[in-house]
Amino acid sequence: MPNLIIATRNRHKTAEMAAILGPQWMVEDLAGRRDLPEPQENGNTFQENAAIKAITASRALPGLVLADDSGLEVDALEGAPGIRSARYAGPKATDQENRNRLLVELAKLNHVAEEPMTARFQCAMAVAKGGKVLAAFRASVQGRIVLAEAGTGGFGYDPLFIPDGYSQTFAELDAETKNQLSHRAKAMAQVREWLASREPRNT
Numbered sequence: 634m635p636n637l638i639i640a641t642r643n644r645h646k647t648a649e650m651a652a653i654l655g656p657q658w659m660v661e662d663l664a665g666r667r668d669l670p671e672p673q674e675n676g677n678t679f680q681e682n683a684a685i686k687a688i689t690a691s692r693a694l695p696g697l698v699l700a701d702d703s704g705l706e707v708d709a710l711e712g713a714p715g716i717r718s719a720r721y722a723g724p725k726a727t728d729q730e731n732r733n734r735l736l737v738e739l740a741k742l743n744h745v746a747e748e749p750m751t752a753r754f755q756c757a758m759a760v761a762k763g764g765k766v767l768a769a770f771r772a773s774v775q776g777r778i779v780l781a782e783a784g785t786g787g788f789g790y791d792p793l794f795i796p797d798g799y800s801q802t803f804a805e806l807d808a809e810t811k812n813q814l815s816h817r818a819k820a821m822a823q824v825r826e827w828l829a830s831r832e833p834r835n836t
Contacts, residue, residue: 634659637828640672640690640700645788646817650699653812653821658828669693679703679716679757680769687761696762699824703756703816705790707735707778709742718790728789735793736780750778752794756816758824768827772819787811 637654639647639662651660663669672689676682679702686700704718714721714735722734739750758770775797782792784804791803796814803811812818 635828636661636696638662638690638694638696638698640686640698643788646701649808649812649817650701650821652808653818654825663690674702674716676702676716679755680759680771682716683757683759684761684766684769687759687766688764691761692764697767697828698761699758700761701756701758701817701820703754705735705752705754705794707739707750707752709750709778710738713738732782732790732793735778735790739778739780752776752778754790754794754816756820758820760824760827768824770820770823770827772816772823774814774816774819 636659639650639660641647641662642664647662672686674682674685676685682702683700687698691698704715706712706715720726722730753773753775755773759766760768776795778793779795783802784792787804795802
């Protein structure tokens with residue numbers, strides 16, 4: 634069974650990506666590798682940060698490394714939190730703290746309750762090996778923000794985001810549905826196709 638390293642310590646993200654990739658791949662992440670250097674996510678775009686994370690991990694580990702950088706863009710906030718989504722409320726912010734900060738910022742807008750708050754999740758992915766990016770992918774999903782959290786599934790901003798065509802937040806939708814339409818699912822579908830095209834050269 635081929636092995637793929639996911640350059641993240643976020644177990645929720647690993648589980649989601651592994652489910653989308655399928656059982657034919659042995660997926661590992663960096664949760665137990667505190668000895669590895671933390672990537673300096675100083676890129677100006679999601680794609681740049683995905684590449685930074687993939688390259689950093691692939692320099693220390695053998696085989697293929699997949700990294701993603703994703704975030705929420707809210708039009709009413711001129712695209713914020715954007716590439717700062719994971720640390721919107723601070724460098725060590727929890728998901729709940731980031732959601733609280735988002736609601737605080739939206740509450741400052743006079744028109745916030747008067748019109749749909751359009752938003753999108755963006756996801757960029759990079760596959761690297763030996764410190765070199767081999768492939769890059771990008772996907773997004775459009776939707777809107779709600780001002781009251783709903784649902785207990787998912788992670789990040791999922792309880793505040795309703796994708797277009799649905800009436801439930803990502804946190805309310807079942808995992809199978811989310812894994813068919815999310816930004817990460819769309820990017821992972823591209824990754825899966827690319828990996829399949831490399832077989833048997835997939836290590």
